[in-house]
Amino acid sequence: MKKIILAAAATLALASFTASVFAAEEVHIPKEQWSFNGTFGKFDRLQLQRGLQVYKEICASCHSLKYVAFRNLAALGYNEAQIKAFAAEYEYPDIDDEGSDTKRKGLPSDYFPNPYPNEKFARASSNGALPPDLSLISKAREGGPDYLFHLITGYEDPPAGMTVMDGMSYNKYFSSGNFQIAMVKQIEDDKVTYADGTKATTDQIARDVTAFLHWAAEPMLEARHSTGLRVMLYMIVFTLLAYFLKRRIWARLDK
Amino acid sequence: MSTDNSSTEKSVWRRAFEWHEARLPLVSFIxxxxxxxxxxxxxxxxxxxxxxxxxxxxxxxxxxxxxxxxxxxxxxxxxxxxxxxxxxxxxxxxxxxxxxxxxxxxxxxxxxxxxxxxxxxxxxxxxxxxxxxxxxxxxxxxxxxxxxxxxxxxxxxxxxxxxxxxxxxxxxxxxxxxxxxxxxxxxxxxxxxxxxxxxxxxxxxxxxxxxxxxxxxxxxxxxxxxxxxxxxxxxxxxxxxxxxxxxxxxxxxxxxxxxxxxxxxxxxxxxxxxxxxxxxxxxxPPHIVPEWYYLPFYAILRAIPDKLLGVIAMFGSILVLFVVPWLDTSRVRSANFRPVYRVFFWLFIINGMVLGWCGSQLPEGLPLIVGRICTLYYFLFFFVLMPVIGWMETPKPLPASIGSPALKAAE
Structure with missing residues (x-):
């Protein structure tokens, strides 16, 4: 038994050591409470719907969301008719029966469109910076959703003595860019009017859009958690049975 | 063995199995x-x-x-x-x-x-x-x-x-x-x-x-x-x-x-x-890091200021394992009976983990210094400690057989 514990401890130690290697951060990012955290974590459907509204009304003018299709919005609790109507608000280039360029209305199978025709156009319209695609942003930054939340609310006056470049803003969480970010402060109280009547404080808007972006990056999170619970339950029973069987078989040696 | 009798008692599956095993003993192999x-x-x-x-x-x-x-x-x-x-x-x-x-x-x-x-x-x-x-x-x-x-x-x-x-x-x-x-x-x-x-x-x-x-x-x-x-x-x-x-x-x-x-x-x-x-x-990217399992070797690579020597040290740190059977001069296998070697062995394990940490950091300041010390210990362990401890150390007496200690552990 001692050796089991020792071997298991060795595995755990090595696993946690390897995890801690990446824990180093340059700026401390406070941990936030998210409905999708933890063993049973789930998305809050209404929060995701509000987050979608924030993305659409604020972020989408500069940021694409290229891996998310309108059909995926079913996961936010919308029905087919709502998704069709949502998609139809967008236009996509098409070719008509005569072979001429035309436009068609968006379909549920379409993906969120890129606000810019190409990268150069995007940079020219954004003070030289390229607004990143947001589909994976919540997984593509150290600190994940906690970082996103604090980044979009982390605008303040630069510390004394620091000159911020023209067109840039000071952001205390943007350590990767020397605290100077090309995105100007976007989120303010009542910047959106929520369809569900939720009071649109800065904090609320930032939380909602962060939750939405985490869903966009990890749409299978709920399936992962629920499958995981069933797998773990199975593995616990399996391992216990294996342990008792092992003891029983090894007991033959004592005779 | 009266083959007639036993073969009639055997099921058709058993006979088919034995027929196949006689031609390709797959199950016996396993x-x-x-x-x-x-x-x-x-x-x-x-x-x-x-x-x-x-x-x-x-x-x-x-x-x-x-x-x-x-x-x-x-x-x-x-x-x-x-x-x-x-x-x-x-x-x-x-x-x-x-x-x-x-x-x-x-x-x-x-x-x-x-x-x-x-x-x-x-x-x-x-x-x-x-x-x-x-x-x-x-x-x-x-x-x-x-x-x-x-x-x-x-x-x-x-x-x-x-x-x-x-x-x-x-x-x-x-x-x-x-x-x-x-x-x-x-x-x-x-x-x-x-x-x-x-x-x-x-x-x-x-x-x-x-x-x-x-x-x-x-x-x-x-x-x-x-x-x-x-x-x-x-x-x-x-x-x-x-x-x-x-x-x-x-x-x-x-x-x-x-x-x-x-x-x-x-x-x-x-x-x-x-x-x-x-x-x-x-x-x-400002900080390129390999996956965690390469980090100790990455730290060895960067501990040495010369690129070629760094690469040699990095590959050498793995290739040295090939000659470990001859670097270790002790006649006793298990470190359980080697009180001195045992201490340096665990130090070696900790040393490897610290090297991993060094590999994950930018190669400057403290991580670089620690990385160099740990790299030194890594090679010291194989090329000096292993042979020298093997000669100097007095191992604990080995048991004649595993029967008694194994039985004790089982009780």
């Missing part, structure tokens, strides 16, 4: 390898589970990998998107990919424990040197396989990791540059590199599989070592099946509990966030 016909010492502790576990993870990796390959596109413009399609649209694609990506990390955790077990209990000593060698070759091929696998998603770390690591070969005088061009299939890491890495990443696991066969074969010539490190007589051996098969099944259960906890609740814990950004040859 029975000899990991069954009732392989006698193993009765005192193997749970550290002996990790060999079987490594084989299990290899199969797990091949199975998940084959399914991933059905949906992956090895093209620089499509690789990243195809991985996202696996994550979002392929049925259980997210599970298969997270199992494969984390499986690589767990493969290394299991193999590192397996190697350290061999080092601690002197499993490399006569007559098991060739067994040890094959193990090191497996480890080297594993490292190459994992490295190329990490390039396939074509994220920023994939691309820049590949650039840094392949560039190491340019340190070789005269032929270095042509070798790098040859590896890349061009003048930078690009589509041809991705194509060949995919082909090799699919091939090498089967090479490992073949090497595992040799490893097990080489194991069966002398038989398993044991925690006491003494020669074991037939009286102290028990058949592998059912005793060690059931113990290994239990071990797999414990392993999967830890592994699945990470797969389902922390699938990106061991990965770098930057690999969720598509590869961009024009944007160099």
């Amino acid at each position: 029975d000899n390898a990991v069954g009732t016909k392989y006698p193993a010492p009765r005192n193997l502790n749970y550290f002996w589970n990790f060999g079987f576990l490594a084989g299990f993870v290899l199969v797990l990796m091949i199975m998940t990998g084959v399914v991933l390959a059905m949906n992956y596109i090895p093209h620089k413009d499509m690789a990243f998107d195809s991985v996202e399609r696996i994550m979002r649209d392929v049925n259980y694609g997210w599970l298969i990919r997270y199992m494969h990506a984390n499986g690589a990390s767990f493969f290394f955790i299991v193999v590192y424990i397996h190697i350290f077990r061999g080092l601690y209990y002197g499993s490399y000593k006569a007559p098991r040197e060739v067994l040890w060698w094959i193990g090191i070759i497996i480890y080297l091929v594993m490292m190459a396989t994992a490295f190329m696998g990490y390039v396939l998603p074509w994220g920023q770390m994939s691309f820049w990791g590949a650039t840094v690591i392949t560039n190491l070969f340019s340190a070789i005088p005269l032929i270095g540059e042509p070798i790098v061009t040859f590896l890349w299939g061009g003048f930078s890491v690009d589509n041809p590199t991705l194509n060949r890495f995919f082909a090799l990443h699919y091939l090498l696991p089967f090479v490992i599989f073949a090497l595992v066969f040799l490893h097990v074969w080489a194991l069966h010539i002398p038989g398993s070592n044991n925690p006491l490190g003494i020669e074991v007589g037939p009286a102290d051996k028990i058949p592998f099946h059912p005793y060690y098969t059931i113990k290994d099944v239990f071990g797999i259960g414990v392993f999967l509990l830890v592994y699945f906890a990470v797969v389902f609740w922390g699938p990106n814990m061991l990965g770098d966030p930057l690999n969720y950004v598509v590869a961009n040859p024009l944007v160099t």
